[in-house]
Amino acid sequence: MDIIAILEDILAATIRGATPLLLAALGEVVAQRAGVINIGIEGMMLIGALFGWVGSFYFAELLFFAPWIGLLIAGFSGLVTAALFAFFAIRLRGDQVVIGTAITLLALGFTEVVYVRLFGQTGSLQSVPYFKQFDVPLLSQIPFFGDALFSHNIIVYLAFLLVPCVYFFLYHTQLGLRVRACGEHPKAISTVGSSVSLLRTISLLFAGAMAGIGGGYLSLADVPYFTPGMTTGRGFIALAIVIFGKWHPIKTSGAALLFGLGFALDNRFQAFGWDIQYQWFLMLPFALCLAVLAGFVGKAEAPLALGKPYDPSE
Amino acid sequence: MPNFPALFRKVKSFSVSIREIILPFFLWMLTPFLILVAAFITNGIIIFLFGYNPIEAYVAATKVTFGSLRGVGETLVKSTPFLMTGLSVAIAFRCGIWNIGAEGQFLIGALAATWFGTKIAVLLPNTPWIAVPLCLSMAVVAGGLWGIIPAVLKVTRGVNEVISTIMLNYVAINFVSLMIDGGPLQETSKTGPQSDPIAEWVFLPRLSEFLPRLFESHRIHIGIGIAVILAIALTFVLFRTTFGFQLRAVGEGAAAAKAAGISIAHNTLRVFFISGALAGLGGAIEIMALVPHRLTENFSPDYGYTAIAVALLAKLHPLVTVATALLFGALAKGSFAMEAEVGISRQVTLMMQAIILLFVIGSSAVKFFRKRAL
Numbered sequence: 001m002d003i004i005a006i007l008e009d010i011l012a013a014t015i016r017g018a019t020p021l022l023l024a025a026l027g028e029v030v031a032q033r034a035g036v037i038n039i040g041i042e043g044m045m046l047i048g049a050l051f052g053w054v055g056s057f058y059f060a061e062l063l064f065f066a067p068w069i070g071l072l073i074a075g076f077s078g079l080v081t082a083a084l085f086a087f088f089a090i091r092l093r094g095d096q097v098v099i100g101t102a103i104t105l106l107a108l109g110f111t112e113v114v115y116v117r118l119f120g121q122t123g124s125l126q127s128v129p130y131f132k133q134f135d136v137p138l139l140s141q142i143p144f145f146g147d148a149l150f151s152h153n154i155i156v157y158l159a160f161l162l163v164p165c166v167y168f169f170l171y172h173t174q175l176g177l178r179v180r181a182c183g184e185h186p187k188a189i190s191t192v193g194s195s196v197s198l199l200r201t202i203s204l205l206f207a208g209a210m211a212g213i214g215g216g217y218l219s220l221a222d223v224p225y226f227t228p229g230m231t232t233g234r235g236f237i238a239l240a241i242v243i244f245g246k247w248h249p250i251k252t253s254g255a256a257l258l259f260g261l262g263f264a265l266d267n268r269f270q271a272f273g274w275d276i277q278y279q280w281f282l283m284l285p286f287a288l289c290l291a292v293l294a295g296f297v298g299k300a301e302a303p304l305a306l307g308k309p310y311d312p313s314e
Numbered sequence: 315m316p317n318f319p320a321l322f323r324k325v326k327s328f329s330v331s332i333r334e335i336i337l338p339f340f341l342w343m344l345t346p347f348l349i350l351v352a353a354f355i356t357n358g359i360i361i362f363l364f365g366y367n368p369i370e371a372y373v374a375a376t377k378v379t380f381g382s383l384r385g386v387g388e389t390l391v392k393s394t395p396f397l398m399t400g401l402s403v404a405i406a407f408r409c410g411i412w413n414i415g416a417e418g419q420f421l422i423g424a425l426a427a428t429w430f431g432t433k434i435a436v437l438l439p440n441t442p443w444i445a446v447p448l449c450l451s452m453a454v455v456a457g458g459l460w461g462i463i464p465a466v467l468k469v470t471r472g473v474n475e476v477i478s479t480i481m482l483n484y485v486a487i488n489f490v491s492l493m494i495d496g497g498p499l500q501e502t503s504k505t506g507p508q509s510d511p512i513a514e515w516v517f518l519p520r521l522s523e524f525l526p527r528l529f530e531s532h533r534i535h536i537g538i539g540i541a542v543i544l545a546i547a548l549t550f551v552l553f554r555t556t557f558g559f560q561l562r563a564v565g566e567g568a569a570a571a572k573a574a575g576i577s578i579a580h581n582t583l584r585v586f587f588i589s590g591a592l593a594g595l596g597g598a599i600e601i602m603a604l605v606p607h608r609l610t611e612n613f614s615p616d617y618g619y620t621a622i623a624v625a626l627l628a629k630l631h632p633l634v635t636v637a638t639a640l641l642f643g644a645l646a647k648g649s650f651a652m653e654a655e656v657g658i659s660r661q662v663t664l665m666m667q668a669i670i671l672l673f674v675i676g677s678s679a680v681k682f683f684r685k686r687a688l
Contacts, residue, residue, distance in 0.1 A: 037476070039414075039476070039480065084672075088672060088675050088676065092675060092676060092679035093679065094675035094676070094678065094679060095675065097414065097476050098622060098626065098671055098674070098675060099671075099672070099675060101414070101619050101622050101623075101671065102623075102667075102668040102671035102672050102675070103668070104619065105616070105619060105620070105623070105664045105665070105667050105671070106664070106665055106668030106672075108616070108661065108664045109659075109661045109662055109663065109664030109665030109666070109667075109668065110665050112659045112662075112664075113364060113658060113659045113661060113662050113665060114364075115659070116657075116658070116659035117364050117365070117658075117659075228661070233484060233487075236480055236481075236483075236484060237484075239477070239480065240481060243477060277492055277495075277496050277497065279488045279489070279492035279495070279496075280492065282484075282488045282491075283484070283485050283488040283489060283492070285484075286481040286482070286485045286488075287481075287485055289481050290473075290478060290481050290482070290485075293467065293471070293473045293474070293477060293478060294471045294473055295471055302474065307474075307476070
């Protein structure tokens with residue numbers, strides 16, 4: 001293989017690998033900006049992956065629309081999971097870390113139980129209609145970049161288009177300002193007459209839906225089938241990405257690409273016969289995240305009220 | 315003639331002890347008990363909605379876990395890692411430290427034991443009396459040091475331990491994979507992602523070696539005893555020593571503890587070391603006590619996360635943790651019977667654990683239970 005083809009391949013794989021991480025991380029940015037630390041992303045992604053795939057499976061006759069319906073169901077199932085989170089975290093003011101752990105365990109168990117119920121213990125892989133590659137007209141004709149950037153499935157483009165949208169929402173709308181204030185100084189939001197609970201719930205539901213869609217991407221676009229535990233820690237990587245991206249949507253997309261590169265390289269290293277163990281690349285995101293947290297790579301400032309339940313009577 | 319006044323005093327003090335010790339204890343235990351009942355019912359309803367028979371499933375699980383001496387033994391074997399990681403979480407949470415890193419610390423402990431058992435033990439051939447304690451302490455130190463990392467980050471750089479411990483879990487998982495899949499600890503034949511079995515003289519003794527008639531081919535090992543003794547020791551440390559008092563004071567209110575002259579940094583470092591050491595020891599016990607005596611990929615089926623449920627259900631009390639760990643061990647063992655006889659996936663236990671956790675959260679939001687919390 002010549003060097004250009006290799007680079008093109010790596011760039012394309014980076015973008016594909018980054019997409020589910022980016023989707024989940026964008027939601028998590030909003031939730032954390034509102035002061036809710038959702039460590040149940042992994043669970044929400046898994047739920048989304050299962051239901052997205054189940055949706056596409058049962059609507060398979062609709063051919064073109066089947067994966068879209070699947071993705072919709074994936075997002076909705078993530079949203080429902082987030083509603084469960086919100087009930088315990090915001091209504092009952094429970095500890096968000098414990099709830100997040102519970103949601104992840106719940107999803108790990110639930111998806112496997114559903115999967116075995118539907119397809120039995122051995123569970124042969126059931127392929128479903130999935131998102132096909134969509135070459136952007138004209139742009140995909142550009143040499144080198146055309147294939148690497150504009151020959152993906154449609155969700156990839158939508159995910160990256162969402163980045164400026166979330167940025168605009170957080171920094172240039174009144175609602176976005178309030179969401180951010182919720183995470184910094186919830187009392188102030190209460191004082192001006194907005195409901196902290198409501199704002200946090202909405203942010204959390206958005207995060208859940210995005211995580212669900214991110215999971216749906218895995219079982220509808222990455223591969224056309226579901227396997228239990230197929231997220232393999234991507235939810236926690238999304239968490240790392242949010243921190244690495246310093247709670248900013250655009251920096252977060254950069255972080256997602258960097259981590260996507262890690263995935264792309266680890267798949268290709270052995271193929272090229274390079275003498276570095278691929279696990280170093282899998283470890284890197286988490287180690288980098290630690291370095292960022294410790295302030296060795298620029299200082300990251302978490303939202304002040306992150307993870308603290310808001311009690312209006314205090 | 316009996317000494318009536320003395321007897322009367324005794325009876326009176328007995329009734330006082332009922333009112334002041336036994337009754338509150340039962341009230342204190344009421345919450346976990348009700349949580350369990352509620353969780354079993356909820357889980358049963360979900361199983362039912364999936365079209366399985368929950369009663370049949372529970373009966374099958376109970377039969378295989380507590381129906382025979384062998385079943386009880388297996389349950390004990392299965393509950394040991396839950397107990398070790400549960401103790402690790404309990405002691406950290408008591409101090410207000412959200413250590414989600416038991417998973418990684420468990421793996422690092424197992425890795426240390428494997429390294430010792432495959433590489434170092436050869437230098438001390440056939441010396442179980444030296445090799446076994448040395449191997450265990452190796453794991454204690456390794457797990458403890460892995461636990462110290464988030465503590466140092468927290469004390470010196472103010473890094474939130476929830477996130478740092480999650481990240482360290484994944485560093486540990488990949489580090490283990492690095493070591494056993496292409497790394498220096500991979501089996502000599504280099505076929506699969508697993509280590510060689512550790513040397514035979516580093517195995518933990520089994521009960522069947524001492525009482526071969528009663529426990530023939532049972533897997534009960536002395537690691538279970540170690541875990542229970544540690545639970546008792548931790549109870550003593552927590553409630554009867556200055557260190558334990560300081561630790562709990564920091565957990566109840568860091569500001570007040572600081573004002574009283576307790577060093578938060580010191581306690582954070584110490585507690586994280588102990589917490590990591592306990593989880594690490596748990597990992598080593600699994601390697602040293604159970605066949606195949608080698609480190610494999612997916613060595614821990616989320617023990618570190620389940621441990622949070624184990625500890626919280628026990629209200630972070632080390633002695634009660636023994637009971638809850640036993641329950642989770644029974645669930646783990648029973649799930650195989652449920653899968654075999656009713657057909658439901660054995661991962662249903664993860665769902666059960668999550669439901670327990672959610673009920674723990676729910677119960678602390680209700681005033682009646684909150685008064686009795688912790």
